[in-house]
Amino acid sequence: MRIIHRDKEWELEGRMTVRQAIEKVGLIPETVLAVRDGKLLTEDTVLEPDDEVKLISVVSGG
C-alpha cells in the first residue's frame, strides 16, 4: 500500500490497520487523519495492499 504524508511517500507490504501503518512510517496517530478515496478512516480500518492512503497533519500553531 502507498502512504502519503505531505511531500513524503512510503510503500508498505502486506495488510495492516491504519494505526499500524501510521506507526510504521514513524508518525504519531494522534497527529494525523487518514483518508482513502476522500473518506475518513478510523484507526482500526484494515488496509489492503493496493490501497493509497493520504495522511493529513492536524497540528498547527506557532
Add this chain to the structure above:
Amino acid sequence: MRCRKCGKRAAFNMRHHKLALCEDHYLEWFVAQTERTIRKYRMFRRDDRVLVAVSGGKDSLSLWDVLLRLGYQADGLYINLGIDGGFGYSRLSLEKIEAFLADRPEAKLHVVDVPTLYGETIPQVARRKLRGRGKPCSVCGLIKRHEMNRIAWEHGYNVLATGHNLDDEVAVLLSNVLHWQVGYLARQAPVLEEREGLARKVKPFCRFYEREVAAYALLRGIDYIYEECPYAEGSTTIFYKDLLSRLEAQSPGSKLQFYLSFLRARKDGLFKEQAEQVELHPCPVCSQPTSVPGPCAFCRLWNHQPATSNR
C-alpha cells in the same frame, strides 16, 4: 468500527471519549458540543455580536461555520500580516476565506491589511525592532491582539472569538507550568471577561482536540490552508504539542484531563493571588487600554499615529 448512534460505518473515533461516529452523527455531535461549551462557560448569547478572528486555517473557519450554523451573529475578521514564506502564505490564507464566504453570502468579513495600513509587513517590523531573535511571532501576536480589539471596538462587537483548540491550550499550559508562569496561569481560561475597552475573549473550541476540529473541517468540506505559517516551523508550541500527543497515544484522554483539572484548580482559587487585575489606562495615542505609562506597546512599535480600518 461502527457508529454508536446508528450502526453505520464510523468515520471518526475518539478514544478519549470511547465514542465512534459516522459522518452525519459526528458533524451533529461537534456542533452540539460547541453549543454546550458556549453555554457552560457563559461565553455569549444570541443577542451578542461576535467577531471571529479567521486565519484561513481549519480551526477558525470551522468555528465560524459552527457559529453561523447555530444562528449566532458572527462576523469574521482577517488580518493580512504580509507573510509570504515563498508561497504567498497570507495571500493563500485570504483566498481560503474568500472561498468559504462564497458559499455563505450571509457572512460578513472585515479585512485589516497591516502593510497597507501601517507601511510594513510583520516580518519587516520584527526585523526593524529586533524582537524575537529572527522570529516575528511576538510582534505578530501583539499586532493581532491590538487590531482584533480595535475592530471589535470600532464596529460594536462585544465578543471576540478565536479558534484555539484543546491542543493549543494544553501546549500553553505545559509551557506555563514548566516555567511556573503563575501570572499567565491565572489568566488562562476559556473566557476572558471584557473590561475597560477590551472586548470579551472566548475560545468555544477549547475542549476539542485539534484532530477533532480537523475531522470536522474535512467532513464539512471546508477548504482550509494546510500550509503552516513559515515562522511556526520548529516553534516551541509545536514541540510541546508533539510531546503531549506522544503522551496521549499511550494514555488516551491525558490532554483533556490535564486541561480540565487545571480549570478546576483555577476555579477553586489555586491562582487567586496571582489573578489580581492589573490597572489599565487608555493609551494616549490609540486609546486602547494599556498597563504601562505612556503609549501602549503597539503604538511604540510603529512610532506613529495609527490609521483606521480600510474596509
